[in-house]
Structures are given as structure tokens and as C-alpha cells.
Amino acid sequence: MIAAFDEMKEQNGSVRPAYGELTRWLDEMPPDVLDYRRREAELIFRRIGITFAVYGEGEAQERLIPFDVIPRIMSGTEWRLLEKGLTQRVNALNAFIKDIYGAREVLRAGIVPDDLVFGNPAFRPEISGQDVPHDIYVHVAGIDIVRVDAETFYVLEDNARTPSGVSYMLENREIMMRLFPELFSRHRIAPVENYPDELLATLKSVAPSSASRDPNVVLLTPGVFNSAYYEHSFLADKLGVELVEGRDLFVKDEIVYMRTTQGPRRVDVVYRRIDDDFLDPLTFRPDSVLGVPGIMSAYVAGNVTLANAVGTGIADDKAVYSFMPAIVKFYLGEEPLLKTVPTWRCREEEHLAFVLDHLHELVVKEVHGSGGYGMLIGPATSKVGIEQFRAKLKTSPKNFIAQPTLALSTCPTCVEQGVAPRHVDLRPFVLTGRDRVRIVPGGLTRVALKEGSLVVNSSQGGGTKDTWVLDG
Amino acid sequence: MLSRTADNLYWLSRYVERAEYLARILDATQRLSALPLAYVGTSNEWESAVATAGCATAFFKLYDEANETNVTDFLAFSTANSSSIRSCFEVARGNARAERTALTVEMWDAINGTWLELKRYGNGPTSREEFSRFLRWVQESSLRFDGSAYRTMLRNDAYWFSRLGVYIERADNTARILDVKYHLLLPKNERVGGALDYFQWAAILRSVSALTAYHWVYRESLQPWLVADLLILRDEMPRSLASCYEAIVRNLDSIAGAYGRQGPAQRQARGIRTRLQNIRMDGIFQRGLHEFIGEFIVENNRLGALITEQFLT
Numbered sequence: 001m002i003a004a005f006d007e008m009k010e011q012n013g014s015v016r017p018a019y020g021e022l023t024r025w026l027d028e029m030p031p032d033v034l035d036y037r038r039r040e041a042e043l044i045f046r047r048i049g050i051t052f053a054v055y056g057e058g059e060a061q062e063r064l065i066p067f068d069v070i071p072r073i074m075s076g077t078e079w080r081l082l083e084k085g086l087t088q089r090v091n092a093l094n095a096f097i098k099d100i101y102g103a104r105e106v107l108r109a110g111i112v113p114d115d116l117v118f119g120n121p122a123f124r125p126e127i128s129g130q131d132v133p134h135d136i137y138v139h140v141a142g143i144d145i146v147r148v149d150a151e152t153f154y155v156l157e158d159n160a161r162t163p164s165g166v167s168y169m170l171e172n173r174e175i176m177m178r179l180f181p182e183l184f185s186r187h188r189i190a191p192v193e194n195y196p197d198e199l200l201a202t203l204k205s206v207a208p209s210s211a212s213r214d215p216n217v218v219l220l221t222p223g224v225f226n227s228a229y230y231e232h233s234f235l236a237d238k239l240g241v242e243l244v245e246g247r248d249l250f251v252k253d254e255i256v257y258m259r260t261t262q263g264p265r266r267v268d269v270v271y272r273r274i275d276d277d278f279l280d281p282l283t284f285r286p287d288s289v290l291g292v293p294g295i296m297s298a299y300v301a302g303n304v305t306l307a308n309a310v311g312t313g314i315a316d317d318k319a320v321y322s323f324m325p326a327i328v329k330f331y332l333g334e335e336p337l338l339k340t341v342p343t344w345r346c347r348e349e350e351h352l353a354f355v356l357d358h359l360h361e362l363v364v365k366e367v368h369g370s371g372g373y374g375m376l377i378g379p380a381t382s383k384v385g386i387e388q389f390r391a392k393l394k395t396s397p398k399n400f401i402a403q404p405t406l407a408l409s410t411c412p413t414c415v416e417q418g419v420a421p422r423h424v425d426l427r428p429f430v431l432t433g434r435d436r437v438r439i440v441p442g443g444l445t446r447v448a449l450k451e452g453s454l455v456v457n458s459s460q461g462g463g464t465k466d467t468w469v470l471d472g
Numbered sequence: 473m474l475s476r477t478a479d480n481l482y483w484l485s486r487y488v489e490r491a492e493y494l495a496r497i498l499d500a501t502q503r504l505s506a507l508p509l510a511y512v513g514t515s516n517e518w519e520s521a522v523a524t525a526g527c528a529t530a531f532f533k534l535y536d537e538a539n540e541t542n543v544t545d546f547l548a549f550s551t552a553n554s555s556s557i558r559s560c561f562e563v564a565r566g567n568a569r570a571e572r573t574a575l576t577v578e579m580w581d582a583i584n585g586t587w588l589e590l591k592r593y594g595n596g597p598t599s600r601e602e603f604s605r606f607l608r609w610v611q612e613s614s615l616r617f618d619g620s621a622y623r624t625m626l627r628n629d630a631y632w633f634s635r636l637g638v639y640i641e642r643a644d645n646t647a648r649i650l651d652v653k654y655h656l657l658l659p660k661n662e663r664v665g666g667a668l669d670y671f672q673w674a675a676i677l678r679s680v681s682a683l684t685a686y687h688w689v690y691r692e693s694l695q696p697w698l699v700a701d702l703l704i705l706r707d708e709m710p711r712s713l714a715s716c717y718e719a720i721v722r723n724l725d726s727i728a729g730a731y732g733r734q735g736p737a738q739r740q741a742r743g744i745r746t747r748l749q750n751i752r753m754d755g756i757f758q759r760g761l762h763e764f765i766g767e768f769i770v771e772n773n774r775l776g777a778l779i780t781e782q783f784l785t
Contacts, residue, residue, distance in 0.1 A: 224569060224570055233572055233573055236573060242473075244474065245476070247476070248475070258474060259475040260473060260474055260475055261473050261474075261478045261629060261731070261783040261784070262731050
């Protein structure tokens with residue numbers, strides 16, 4: 001097992017200050033009470049119906065994400081460090097995407113190779129040279145963060161398309177407050193419940209200039225069969241905006257309308273939770289029945305804001321990710337505050353050779369992969385597994401990158417044997433509006449429940465925790 | 473509100489109402505079929521039940537004979553019948569799931585609970601007792617849903633559209649019973665039926681839960697023309713055509729008030745309501761009860777189409 005940084009305990013066994021009160025509370029708590037509350041939490045989740053669908057197991061199945069009742073705690077100081085880094089990161093991502101679809105200075109300066117952009121399936125030539133309202137592309141970003149020591153945070157992935165999970169951040173807090181009121185009375189914890197308000201303010205701030213003073217915002221979902229449908233309806237409800245499907249919208253004279261009982265009503269901002277590919281059958285996949293025919297014409301004409309913008313998926317690419325330190329410096333002239341994991345791009349011959357020689361110690365991921373599907377964790381994989389992966393890698397090296405296996409930090413977690421450290425990551429949600437960047441303190445902590453496991457994805461048996469940012 | 477949301481709420485209510493109506497028909501038919509032939513004549517009650525449910529054509533595509541087993545299966549449990557009780561609850565629950573945020577928690581619990589419970593009944597009951605319990609459960613589920621809507625929804629367009637669904641469906645159901653059984657309800661000198669129709673009249677009233685109401689309103693034994701009067705013109709009878717149209721006009725007026733505009737649906741509803749207010753039973757019998765009911769069904773359907781056109785698409 002890799003020696004990892006434990007967020008609760010120092011190496012000498014003493015408890016870090018942020019966890020002091022929690023440790024005392026855990027010590028006072030009879031173990032069966034904790035277990036009882038854990039089961040209670042599960043019941044509540046099931047009743048509310050917070051489920052997600054797991055793909056690739058025959059029929060998609062409704063499942064609960066396991067919830068761990070022990071919170072993950074960060075001090076205010078730690079959070080402020082992270083907050084600055086996230087703001088910087090997202091500003092750089094926005095500048096990069098604007099540049100890619102505009103002047104392309106980053107390519108001319110040789111910072112990022114041309115073919116990585118133009119040969120990328122997430123690149124959308126359709127919007128090249130088009131302005132988007134207020135020059136903002138990534139309105140909602142989910143930046144996956146892992147921690148390796150007291151001051152070092154790595155970005156593991158940028159999610160600039162349609163990051164999900166924020167409903168868990170909100171529901172986890174609600175449930176914790178219901179189950180452990182006495183624990184909350186012993187701490188001062190930054191609230192997260194204002195996230196929907198911040199999101200709505202962000203979305204309204206980026207309405208096209210032709211919109212009315214109170215712009216009409218809608219949330220576009222692929223529908224009830226989507227794995228994140230619960231989150232879509234949850235958010236629409238909290239935002240107080242209509243939850244629309246493609247068939248509820250239509251485009252006339254390059255303006256988007258929704259069909260209401262009082263006739264057509266103009267739509268100014270679409271918070272869309274549907275991928276580029278399915279957005280507009282006239283522009284992208286013609287077989288898409290989920291999208292809105294003609295919405296791209298309204299978008300290009302500047303009559304509607306899509307959040308996030310079209311074509312942001314280029315930033316999710318893991319090969320593009322490897323250039324982020326240079327991208328941050330290029331646009332902002334600053335040193336990156338968050339680290340980027342050293343990355344070997346298998347598309348490059350020398351990198352590939354190194355990776356093939358070191359498969360047993362590396363993590364290899366697909367450049368467009370997500371959800372923890374199709375990745376190799378060298379140290380945790382059998383010889384046979386590694387050889388199988390080697391063959392796959394050799395057939396299409398362009399599709400892969402490799403990184404050293406990081407020792408993700410650990411947090412105390414409820415497991416069968418009691419409380420034990422488990423590896424965690426963090427997905428904070430970064431909102432970018434016309435006026436400013438907004439980040440609700442904390443985010444979604446995901447935890448690998450299996451001992452020693454480094455994969456936190458819910459599709460691979462990961463769970464979630466409430467994330468606390470304390471005063472001071 | 474979104475047209476799709478209004479459409480889902482409207483049909484959600486219609487399907488729950490329809491499920492209850494089917495349960496009542498089945499209950500009344502079961503009673504009739506338990507009587508000695510001498511009391512009810514040789515007419516096939518099960519065939520009549522299928523006709524009253526308005527799905528005779530679909531039924532005879534699947535079955536040769538209308539008997540208890542076939543009709544019960546078709547009207548209550550069949551997945552091949554898009555208007556069986558099971559299908560009604562399944563569609564209703566699907567609509568509810570798509571509009572969870574437009575429903576109150578109580579409404580969601582009611583319809584979701586019904587849907588979960590439905591699974592317990594599987595492909596049909598094993599005994600008559602169980603089937604009776606099933607029918608009672610269907611009626612209770614509908615009452616519970618209707619009651620939660622009535623008691624917990626905000627009085628805004630979402631509520632009015634959901635009520636419209638209830639009343640349009642209810643008017644259609646009452647009219648269908650009358651359409652199938654009209655020959656039993658004619659005044660004495662025009663009777664087409666046999667002499668022993670008393671139990672048929674009672675069964676009609678039972679199908680619309682009006683047997684007790686009849687006695688309170690008329691304070692005499694069952695007279696066929698009074699049964700017709702009760703189901704068509706009586707404002708105080710909640711399933712009469714007149715009462716349904718009082719409610720339809722009221723809800724459409726609320727929508728028009730909130731939206732600041734009248735439309736074809738409001739005009740059509742008021743037209744039907746006025747006709748029901750200005751006609752008396754002897755007038756209806758003179759014109760022909762069957763013709764009157766036939767026209768009503770067409771006009772009621774037309775209102776449904778106008779509502780869809782004006783608001784739901």
C-alpha cells in the first residue's frame with residue numbers, strides 16, 4: 001500500500017486541529033449509534049429517490065451512491081488556498097477556449113500542438129470565429145482535486161462540459177444536519193445551501209444583451225431516462241426555473257422559445273445538461289431526438305446563451321490537460337497554484353515507449369474517458385491484466401495518457417470494522433459569471449470505500465461524504 | 473407553465489379517474505352477473521361492461537368471448553389494453569415521475585405508492601374475494617390521489633389543468649354508461665328493455681356511485697327517467713354531466729382569468745354548459761336520449777381537443 005497523507009492524523013498520530021472536535025465526538029459515540037445513523041441516512045436517500053444509473057451492466061440499473069456519515073473537514077486556510085487556485089484554473093480554461101475558437105494565439109506560440117486541437121473529436125469547428133455572450137465559455141466547472149500533502153493540491157481532471165454531482169453536495173449536507181445536529185452545534189461550518197442562488201445569479205449575468213431585464217433561464221435535460229435526471233429536476237426546482245426537454249423548445253427567426261400554456265415564451269439562457277452531440281440535429285448528430293433543431297442558429301446569432309458553451313469539451317481532454325501549466329502561464333502570466341499531474345502522452349513515441357516499460361507502476365487513462373471506465377491502475381492490476389491492457393494501448397496509443405500513481409490523501413471513513421482511513425478526492429463547483437467567479441466552500445468529496453483502492457468513481461464502488469470548510 | 477407539464481398533469485388526473493371508473497364498472501358487473509337470470513334477462517353483462525368502458529373493438533381483437541375471466545383480465549390487468557386499470561396507473565405514474573416538481577409530496581406519494589402496490593397484485597387475483605379487494609383498493613387509491621391534489625395543491629394553473637382532466641374524463645365516463653344503457657332509461661311508454669330492469673338501474677347508479685344519492689334526491693324507488701335526470705341534469709350530483717360542466721367552466725374561467733384571455737376552449741365549454749342548463753328531461757326524451765348522449769360525447773371530445781390545442785401543445 002502507498003503511504004498517503006492522512007487528513008485527520010499527523011504521522012506521529014496526533015490529530016490535526018480541524019478534526020479535533022470531530023475526534024472527540026467520535027470517541028464519545030457508541031459504535032452502534034454511528035451504524036444506526038448510517039442506515040437511517042440510506043433510508044432517507046432511498047425515499048428521496050437520489051439514484052443514478054450504472055451503464056454497461058446489461059440494463060441500466062437504479063442504484064444508490066453509498067453515503068459516508070463522517071464528514072471530510074478542511075480548515076479555512078486550506079480552503080482559501082484552494083479557492084485561489086481554482087479561480088486561476090478556471091480563468092485560464094476560459095481564456096484558452098476563447099482563444100482556440102478565436103485568434104488561436106496559443107497555437108501560434110507553439111504552446112499546444114495544432115493537431116491536438118484540430119484532430120480532437122471535442123473540437124467544434126462550427127463555432128470557430130463566433131462570439132459567445134460576454135466571452136464566457138465555462139460557466140459551471142467541476143475541477144477534480146486530489147491532495148498529497150498539507151499544501152499540495154493536484155488537479156486530476158477538468159470537467160468543463162456538463163459536470164454533475166452538485167445535488168449530492170447539497171443533499172449530503174441536508175442529511176448530515178438532520179442526522180447530527182449536535183455535531184453541527186460544535187462547529188462553525190461554511191454553508192453550501194446558497195449554491196442554487198449563486199448558480200442562478202451566474203446564469204442570469206450571462207444572458208445575451210438583447211434579453212429582457214429579468215432573463216428567462218431554463219434547464220435543458222435529456223429526459224427521465226438520463227442517469228442524472230434526478231439532479232436535473234432537483235436543480236430546476238431549487239433554481240425556480242423550468243425543466244425543459246428538447247421538445248419543449250423551438251426556434252423561430254433565430255430566437256428560442258418554449259411552449260407554454262400561454263403560448264410561446266422567449267428563452268434567454270439555456271443551462272443545458274445535454275452533450276454538444278445531441279444539442280441540435282441540424283448541426284450535430286442528425287439522429288438526435290433530444291435536442292432542439294435550429295438552436296445553434298439562435299446561438300450563433302447571439303440570441304441565446306448556452307451554459308456551458310459549445311465546444312468546451314476540448315478542455316476535458318486529458319492530453320490537453322497535460323499542457324495546463326503552460327496554458328496558465330501563457331494567459332495569466334502567473335505560476336499555477338494547483339499542480340498538474342506529470343503526464344505522458346502516448347501519442348508521442350518517446351512517451352509511449354516509457355509508458356510501455358512502466359505499466360506496472362502507472363495509471364493509464366483514455367483521453368476522453370470519464371467515470372473511471374477503461375482505465376488501468378498498474379500497481380493494483382495482475383500481470384495478465386497488464387498484458388491485456390498493453391495490447392489495447394499499442395493498437396491506439398493516441399487515445400491514452402499515463403500518469404504516476406498518486407497517493408491520494410485519506411480521511412476517516414465508516415467501514416465494517418469501524419472507522420478507518422480511505423482515499424478521497426474533491427470536486428468543487430466553480431461558477432463563472434459576467435461579474436465574477438463564485439465558489440461555494442467545499443464541494444463533493446468522493447471516497448474509495450474499498451481498502452487501498454484509489455478509484456473514487458461512483459460507477460466503481462465509490463461513495464460520497466459531506467465536505468466541511470471551517471472558520472479559521 | 474410549460475405545455476408539457478400541463479399536459480402531463482391533465483392526463484395524470486384523467487388516467488387516475490379512468491382507473492376508478494373501470495373499477496366501478498367491474499364491481500357493478502360482478503354484482504349483476506351474480507343475480508339469477510330471471511332478474512336480469514339473458515343479456516351478456518360482461519359484453520356490456522366492455523362496451524361501457526369504450527373498448528369493445530380492441531377487446532374482440534384479442535378474445536372471442538366476453539366472459540368474466542376475459543373481461544376482468546382485459547379491463548383490469550391486461551398490458552395489451554392501453555386503458556386497463558394497470559395501464560392507467562402505469563401511465564399516470566410515468567407522467568407523475570416526469571413532473572415530480574409540479575406535484576406536491578402527498579400527490580407523489582399517493583400515485584407512486586399505488587404503482588408500487590400494483591405490483592403486488594401481479595397478473596390478477598386468485599379469487600373473487602381478492603378481486604373485490606383489488607377493486608376497492610383501486611377506488612381508494614383514486615380517492616387518495618384526488619384528495620391529496622385537492623388538499624395540497626396551490627390554486628394556480630397547475631391545479632386547474634389537473635382538475636380539468638378529472639372532469640372531462642368523468643363527463644365522458646358518465647356519458648358512456650348512458651350511451652350503452654340508454655334503452656333501459658326511457659320513459660315507460662317507450663321501453664325497449666324487459667320488465668325486470670330494476671337491478672340494471674341500480675347497477676348504473678352504482679357505477680357512478682350514486683345509488684344512495686338517488687334516494688336522497690328523489691325519495692322514491694328507482695324510476696328509469698329519474699336515473700337519467702340524475703346523471704344528466706342534476707347539478708348536485710357530482711358525476712352528472714351538468715355538474716362536470718359546472719366545474720369545467722369554472723376551472724377554464726380561472727385559467728382565462730389568470731392568463732387574461734379567453735379562447736375557443738372556454739367558448740366551447742360554456743356552450744355545452746348553457747345547453748345543459750336550458751334543457752329539461754322531457755325535451756331530451758323528445759329529441760331522443762340516444763341522440764342526445766351521442767352528441768354530448770362528440771362535443772365533450774371536441775372540448776378535449778380544443779384544450780389540447782389551446783394550452784397543451
